[in-house]
Amino acid sequence: MLVKRFFLFGLLLLSVKLFCFGQATWIGYPGDYDIWLGNNVNNRRTERGAFFPPFWKMDSHYVLVEFSKEFDLKAPEEIRLYVEGRYNVKLDGKLQNGAPSRMMLPEGKHVLNIKVHNQACVPTIYVEGKTVVTDSSWKVTFEDKEWIDESGKASDKSATIYMNAAALNFNSPEQRPSLFKLxxxxxxxxxxxxxxxxxxxxxxxxxxxxxxxxxxxxxxxxxxxxxxxxxxxxxxxxxxxxxxxxxxxxxxxxxxxxxxxxxxxxxxxxxxxxxxxxxxxxxxxAPLDYRGSFRCNDEEINRIWDVAAYTLHLTSREVFLDGIKRDRWAWSGDAIQSYLMNYYLFFDTNTVTRTINLLRGKDPVTSHINTIMDYTFYWFMSIYDYYLYTGDLHFIRQIYPRMVGLMDFVLGRTNAEGMVEGLSGDWVFVDWADGFMDKQGELCFEQLLFCKSLQTMALCAGITGNETDEKKYTVLSNALFSKLETYFWDTQKKAFVHNRKGGMKSEQVTRYGNIFAVLFDYVDDEKKQAIKKNVLLNDSVMKITTPYMRFYELASLCALGEQPYVTKEIKTYWGGMLKLGATSFWEKYNPAEKGSEHYAMYGRPFGKSLCHAWGASPLYLLGKYYLGVSPVKPGYEEFSIEPSLGGLEWIKGSVPTPYGDIRVFMDKKTIKVVSPGGKGYLVFSSKSVPQSSQGKIERLGNSRYRLFLEGDGNEFVITLEG
Amino acid sequence: MLVKRFFLFGLLLLSVKLFCFGQATWIGYPGDYDIWLGNNVNNRRTERGAFFPPFWKMDSHYVLVEFSKEFDLKAPEEIRLYVEGRYNVKLDGKLQNGAPSRMMLPEGKHVLNIKVHNQACVPTIYVEGKTVVTDSSWKVTFEDKEWIDESGKASDKSATIYMNAAALNFNSPEQRPSLFKLxxxxxxxxxxxxxxxxxxxxxxxxxxxxxxxxxxxxxxxxxxxxxxxxxxxxxxxxxxxxxxxxxxxxxxxxxxxxxxxxxxxxxxxxxxxxxxxxxxxxxxxAPLDYRGSFRCNDEEINRIWDVAAYTLHLTSREVFLDGIKRDRWAWSGDAIQSYLMNYYLFFDTNTVTRTINLLRGKDPVTSHINTIMDYTFYWFMSIYDYYLYTGDLHFIRQIYPRMVGLMDFVLGRTNAEGMVEGLSGDWVFVDWADGFMDKQGELCFEQLLFCKSLQTMALCAGITGNETDEKKYTVLSNALFSKLETYFWDTQKKAFVHNRKGGMKSEQVTRYGNIFAVLFDYVDDEKKQAIKKNVLLNDSVMKITTPYMRFYELASLCALGEQPYVTKEIKTYWGGMLKLGATSFWEKYNPAEKGSEHYAMYGRPFGKSLCHAWGASPLYLLGKYYLGVSPVKPGYEEFSIEPSLGGLEWIKGSVPTPYGDIRVFMDKKTIKVVSPGGKGYLVFSSKSVPQSSQGKIERLGNSRYRLFLEGDGNEFVITLEG
Missing domain, CATH: 2.60.120.260 (Galactose-binding domain-like)
Structure with missing residues (x-):
């Protein structure tokens, strides 16, 4: 198992780091293979034997791509070339005869160019020499703009936009990307x-x-x-x-x-x-390792975790699918939850970036992602999440221009208030609801997600060194943020109202906006407590009947320290599905329904998906808010562990990170943690003065303590009773 | 031959008119088949056995397309479906089982939807029933945005953008578009x-x-x-x-x-x-009919016309190629000349629109067409030319959004003067020249083409009913036009100078800008005469050594009435190539070169193409300025015939139009014209009072006369000697 872990860790580094040496891998234009493979996946949906492809724009890879590499050899070396597509090869600008499958590279500084056309599959190459190998240090472009004048002189290519190639993690000549199968x-x-x-x-x-x-x-x-x-x-x-x-x-x-x-x-x-x-x-x-784990004294919770893990595994395929029976498409709102659960189970980075690339597709942007306004916003948010969990700056750099393109689309559809409303062709989804939900006007929920997306843009602009953009998006997000309470907070009801129409605040209070105001930390403690009381724990506010929105609802309650309440909810809601015989978790579950009503949806008796990724949210809740592990700096360079029993006797489990797995055990008397690397902070409460097997415990006041975790693989044992 | 002509005329109507009844044809998304087929063509270029694809962005068709048709049947009818790609079928929104190859349509009003995916080739369909057949009345979209809510209700699709399908003119189930071969x-x-x-x-x-x-x-x-x-x-x-x-x-x-x-x-x-x-x-x-013809008393001119026709035929393939040996790509500057020659020879509309669609490609625009600034402008101009010759309003409507997109790209690259200069990544081509040509700063030639392109945008906006755009482009073109003389006319030299750098007029006079100022009728008669004397007929101004720019040079001289001079030039220049053994006309011909120098170009001994479309310009010159036929209103609804002997004894020939072929004969004593339809004006000079076999001759003054031509197939015989 240890060997396997190290191997996986190695793979992770391979996909996360920009440059890797020695190991050749198939490379392509960034995002293109993800779009191509994702299209294949999306096209496998059928309905009663009929082909059922998506209703949004399906993009294509660049069919003509040029790869290039500058190298400096101490001795000549032979390379072998494997190519998916028709191709040519240039050495120092000189076109080689035919389509060579091997060639000698001379010593010294030279440039190799390989140009590939492929309409049916993605243009990809695999080059293997002693030192010259295809990896993400190769440059790639879809238009090299190299023309020659009448004297034969080549044009300058200073305006050509080169990207770093995408390493596809197929590491042998035989693993042709187009042949990939689960x-x-x-x-x-x-x-x-x-x-x-x-x-x-x-x-x-x-x-x-x-x-x-x-x-x-x-x-x-x-x-x-x-x-x-x-x-x-x-x-x-x-x-x-x-x-x-x-x-x-x-x-x-x-x-x-x-x-x-x-x-x-x-x-x-x-x-x-x-x-x-x-x-x-x-x-x-998908051959993924179960790196995350969770066990506790409650066997029903353990069973829920296991079924959730199986549910996520079934829906984690070439891309993260929503459900595996009927839908079988990649959906941004569903996917962001899969990503978050994945960080606590598989920590598989390829499937995350592949899904993000597929969902974004290519320019021009002609509609919201999956046509859904909220799904566009989740897409932005998922990118910073990804950076925070993995530290993969290379990917942020690569996707940033497409983030700008999509945000341009959104900004082109704001109203005079700088807010978003559903325009013709926009699907304002929010959630499937058992009751009336107004989708007209400015929804509080959508503005919150929009604001968070603008903040994400500012963050990513900063990370990638785009100062002008960082300022622009900061100004925009601040402007929107400053309106949120004024426009949506009802001082009588002490809650955010659902929406605003014709400049008028509505009367309806729904959970959606209130949940995200807490999760995004957009309101002060007083308002948080008011929201908890007046909305989250108020049964007269329309109940949520999808695990999808329960994910955020329960996460917001955990963020407010209500783990014991959440434990009961998990047992009632997910345990309720288990009692009905579920072997995977559902798209929607309304405890008030009976018998075969549970199978119906979309006006069809078996329309409901009984294996839906968003059904697996306990994975995330238990990992983040019970084991209490989360990254503080990108890629777990710094992290915090704030475990919570949530009313259970004991809990234990592991959470994967790029450094290896963090392990946590807690009962009422003890906390044990193993940190695989990076800098960590264990934060906990103790009625009496705690003791630690190593390190110095710092007192934060109010029965709160903190212990700094250092070293690779060290176990820290904290005794809570005095 | 008559039957063949009528058949061709029928085909023309089919491609020009929006709606055709009865005949099923394969249909696809507008432009997509042209891009796909054109990519195949562009990828056939090789250099010494090596694959040699273009250096610009190669676009792909939409891989997922939805076709739809509303119909109203008096009786049920069976249709057969032939599809290139994987597909599904909906009738009135209800998905049919599997992928039916035949189905019964019920009587009454219904909607049929067919959704097709194809990555390798273009999604196309062929449906054949008694009355329901695929043609350009079908709607098509690449994103139908039809989602359903939890109750199963389908979304409204008011924001979905539908286009009319492109009729591909493959009119039987067996003629699968992907299998098309010349x-x-x-x-x-x-x-x-x-x-x-x-x-x-x-x-x-x-x-x-x-x-x-x-x-x-x-x-x-x-x-x-x-x-x-x-x-x-x-x-x-x-x-x-x-x-x-x-x-x-x-x-x-x-x-x-x-x-x-x-x-x-x-x-x-x-x-x-x-x-x-x-x-x-x-x-x-390409199986094209030689509809245009030209004969005269000079056998060298006749031979030139024949070799020019053969040259154009060799380069008129799936698309119009520049040359057939080395280049084998579609180039916009070369293509606009092929189109114009084609209007006087084949009058093939499909190859014109196919080439226009291929050249434009898809959004986003990331560079000039073929990366060349002037080639972008020729692309705009070619579209109005096409409309004028064919009257195909349907195509203008279909391409207009892409015209706007490309013009947005151009307008995003203008300087503070609203003028274009070559920025990084722009190829400022103009012409291959044997001597120094400055490409820096604001070239007079490029501004003229830009101005004409803006005027074209205004015209096409007007034609397609986009009033706001029409105003916008009129304002822009007027602003640019008003600067042309001020910035580029040298009052000492009485000619346009070549360029302007750092706000300073240069000293160099070249032919390019001056030629187009005459051709576009941008200057008054006095300036035209000055240009003729100081530039066009001035041997000290750098000579043009490509048939490409000689096309415009000689056309401008014809526009100034210098046909006798042009006749000599044609005999010297094209006759010069014939004397060197040419069996098709060349990419470049400098009479000053000797022996194998004629074969060299681009620094390579055989780099020059000896069969280049732009070598065939006598086809256009003789048709337009000798037979004198040109459309006055779109599609030859009105046309003028202004024949000119150009120093020859007699000329005769035919010019194709959508109504059939116009035939013209002229010697010093007689003019005979046959008009196949439409309204025509014969304009001619006569020293004495002319007589006509029918119709009334109108005197315009200054020995100029006009005769109105009416009727289908009527021959008008005019006797010039009194």
């Missing part, structure tokens, strides 16, 4: 039963992959109906996904279907002329 | 001779296509060196294009090479272990 393993069903006119197969839990028929013989049609529930699989007219195949003598006896599906149950009806002996499935999954 | 016909060589270590094959004239080996046997390497000249083919180390193939027992005995090349000569060196008995080639060509 891992697969064969799985047997729990039971196979003759049911009605067909066969019902139960795989025991929610799963994802390809159904395999064994000893398939004969000739005729076989219909395969998938269900996340038994009811769905048996409902041949209303199940959300299905396959129909024609069997004939050309089929192999062992036939695995070509399209992946999500299901627990599979119901098969075949013509009498066809027979098969057995059924299994190929489970498809 | 026509081919086998051609035998004029001679095959053993030369040096190999075999020299002479095809007798410049040609284009694929070399075929007959009775090819053995095993080993065969090297094929191409030459537009004998010298080039024999120069195995310096010829511009070559192929190397490995022959083995798997090869068919008759082997046609996969890549097309341009050549007259082919020199083949093969290993002794390989033998072949014969060589031929497959000539590849």
């Amino acid at each position: 891992s697969q393993v064969a799985m047997s069903p729990l039971s196979i039963t003759e049911t009605g006119k067909g066969t019902l197969v139960d795989f025991g839990k929610e799963t994802f992959g390809y159904v395999t028929f064994h000893q398939l013989r004969g000739r005729g049609e076989v219909c395969i109906y998938y269900g996340e529930s038994r009811e769905e699989a048996l409902s041949v007219d209303a199940c959300e996904t299905l396959d129909k195949i024609q069997v004939n003598s050309d089929n192999p006896e062992e036939l695995t279907l070509l399209d992946s599906k999500a299901f627990r149950y599979v119901y098969i009806e075949n013509e009498d002329s066809v027979r098969f002996e057995n059924i299994s499935m190929k489970y498809e999954y | 026509s081919q016909v086998a051609m035998s060589p004029l001679s095959i001779t053993e030369t040096g270590k190999g075999t020299l094959v002479d095809f007798g004239k410049e040609t284009f296509g694929y070399v075929t080996f007959h009775q090819l046997r053995g095993r080993g390497e065969v090297c094929i060196y191409y030459g537009e000249s004998r010298e080039e083919a024999l120069s195995v180390d310096a010829c511009e294009t070559l192929d190397k193939i490995q022959v083995n027992s798997d090869n068919p005995e008759e082997l046609t090479l996969l890549d097309s090349k341009a050549f007259r000569y082919v020199y083949i060196e093969n290993e002794d272990s390989v033998r072949f008995e014969n060589i031929s080639m497959k000539y590849e060509y």
Whole structure:
């Protein structure tokens, strides 16, 4: 396990650091492979056998790309070239004959250029020499602007915009990026039963992959109906996904279907002329390590954590998907939650940046991300989150111009107040709500997210050294911030109202804006307490029935120190799904619904997704607010650990960081932490004077203490009782 | 021939008119197929066996497109669907199972939607029913923005931008757009001779296509060196294009090479272990009708017209190419001349719009077209030319947003004077010149083209009903126009100077700006005469040595009534190339050069293209200024014929229009014209009172007369001697 951890750590460094030496990797234009692969993923959604692609603009990679590398060799060396696409090679500006697959590089300073065209897949290259290897130090452009005049002199290329190539982390010539597939393993069903006119197969839990028929013989049609529930699989007219195949003598006896599906149950009806002996499935999954962990004395919470981890794993694929049955698209609002949970489970950076790149797509911006206003704002926020957790400055530099482009789009749609309202073509989503939610006018919730996005722009401008932009976005965010309380705080109700229409504050109070005002720390303590009392803990305010918005609701309550209350909520809400037989967490769960009502959504009896990434939020809540681990400086260079029992007897677990895993144990008498590196602060309360196995405990006042954590792999044991 | 003409006329109407009934055709997103096909063409350039793609941004088609059609049927009807790509079908918003290849449409009003994904090729569809057929009345979008809320209600799509689909003029299910190929016909060589270590094959004239080996046997390497000249083919180390193939027992005995090349000569060196008995080639060509014609008493001029027509035909391919040997890319400055010549020869509209779409590409605009400032301006100008010749308002509407986008790019790069200068990354081309040409500061030539482009924007804004834009561009063009004489006219030299640097007029006078001031009618008659004397007919001003700029130079002289002078120039310049053995016209011709100097360019001994579209300008000059035919209102709804003998005894010929061909004959005593439709004006001079076979001749004064031409196919015979 230790070896595995180190290997993963190495991989992380590889993807996080700008320059890596020695190891060749396939490279491409930044973001392009992510868009291409993500398109493939988004296009795998089907609805009852019909292709169901997204309704937003699907971008394409740059089909013609030039890679270049300046090198300085002490001795000549041979390189081998592997290319996805048609290509040419120049050495010091001289075009080489044909398309060489190997060539000698002379000693001294030289420049190598490789230009690749590929319409169907992404132009990528893999070059391997003794010292010259493809990595993210190579430059790449989609227009080199190198023309020659009538004398043959090449133009100056000072205006050509070069980016650092994206290292795709496929580290051998055979791992051609276009051939990439997730891992697969064969799985047997729990039971196979003759049911009605067909066969019902139960795989025991929610799963994802390809159904395999064994000893398939004969000739005729076989219909395969998938269900996340038994009811769905048996409902041949209303199940959300299905396959129909024609069997004939050309089929192999062992036939695995070509399209992946999500299901627990599979119901098969075949013509009498066809027979098969057995059924299994190929489970498809992203090969990710479970680095984060959580255990406590409450077995229901432990089970919730496990099912949440499985839910996140099922939805963490080539990109982070919302759900695996019906939706199967990357959605920004869903994805930001997956990223945050991922930082407490897999700490996989590639899938985060891939999803961010896919969601942004390319210029021109013609609509909000996924057409949803709030999803645009989550996209901005997710980038600073990513930087904070990973410290990957290279990625911020690479994505920054696209952040500016998207913010330009948003700023082009603000009203006279500098606020955002849903214009024609904008989807103001917020949440699925069981009750009326006004989407008209200026929503408090949207302004808060917009303000946070402007602050994110200012932060990222600062990080990447764009001072003018930093000032601009600071001015804009301050201007908007200064209006928030005036325009939305109701001094009678002592809460933020939902929206403002025609310059008038509305009467409705909803949870959304209030939650984010607390989470973003946009209000003082007095208002926070008022929000807690008047909104968050007030049952007369419309309840949230999606795990999606419960993520933020419970996070805001944790931020207010209400872990014991949150523990109960987790047990009731996620425990409620488990009691209904959930083997993965759902898109929406309203405890007031009964029986098969739980499966319905979008006007369809089985429209609801029973495996939705946003269902897995306990992963984040338990890691961030119970184990209490969070980065203070980018990439965990500094971090804080502020553990909380939340009413439990004991908790323990690990949280992944770029330095390795932080381990935390706490009961009522002891705290134990292991810090793998970086500079940490353990903050805790103790009624009596605590003792530490090492280091000096600092008293913060009000029963609060702090201990500085240093060294790699040191265990600190704190005794809380005097 | 008449039938053929009518057929062509029908095709024209099909492509020019917005709505056509009954005939199904493959449809796609406007411009996308042109970009995709054009990319394929641009990627066929090779240099000594190496792939040689462009240095500018290569765009991609929209990979996901939604087609829709509202229909109202009196009776149910079955449609068949043919699709390039993966697709789904909705009827009245309801997704159909799977991907139907046929379906019944119910009677009454309904909506059909077909959504197609294709990354490698362009998403296109062909639907054929009794009345419901794919044509340009179908709507198309790259983002339908149709989402559903939790109740299943679909969003309103009022903000979705729909375009009319592009009819691709492939009119049967089998003619899949992605499979389109130009026509081919086998051609035998004029001679095959053993030369040096190999075999020299002479095809007798410049040609284009694929070399075929007959009775090819053995095993080993065969090297094929191409030459537009004998010298080039024999120069195995310096010829511009070559192929190397490995022959083995798997090869068919008759082997046609996969890549097309341009050549007259082919020199083949093969290993002794390989033998072949014969060589031929497959000539590849666009199947275009020679509608325009020109004949006169001077056989050299007739030969020039024929070679010019052949040159244009060789370079008129899927798009209009600059040259067929080395360059093989679409270039805007070259293309506008091809378009203008095409209006006097083929009158093929598809290749014009395809090239315009390819050149423009997609947003965002990141550089000038082909990176060349002047080429951006020619692009704007070519669009109004196209409208004037064809009357295709539908295309203007479709391209207008992209015109605005490109002009925004230009306006973002003007200096404090509102003028354009070459900024970093801009190629200020103007012309290849044998002598120093300053490219710094504000070039008079570039400002003239910019001004004309702004006027074009105003015109097209007006045509498409964008009043605000029309005003904006009128103000901008007027502002620029008002500065032209002040800033560039030298009152001493009585000519426009070449440029202005640091606010100072330069001393150099070149032909470029002066030519366009005359052509654009930007100066009064006095200044025109001064330009003629001081610049155009002044040998001390740097001479033009490309047919490219001679096109405009001679056109401006024709506009000044100097046809007799131009006739001599045509005979000297183009006749000069013929005397050197040209079988197609060249990229550059400097009569002062000797022998193999004529083949050299770009610092390479055979760098010059001996078949360059811009070499074919006599087609335009003779059609427009000798036969004298030009449109007055869009699509020849009104036209003028102002024939000129230019010192010849007699001339005759035809000029294609959307109504059919205008025919003109003239000698010193007679003018005969046949008008196929539209309203025409014949304008001519006569020393004595002329007589007409029909219609009433109007006297304009100063020996000038006018005759109104009406009716379809009427011949008017005018007797000039009293």
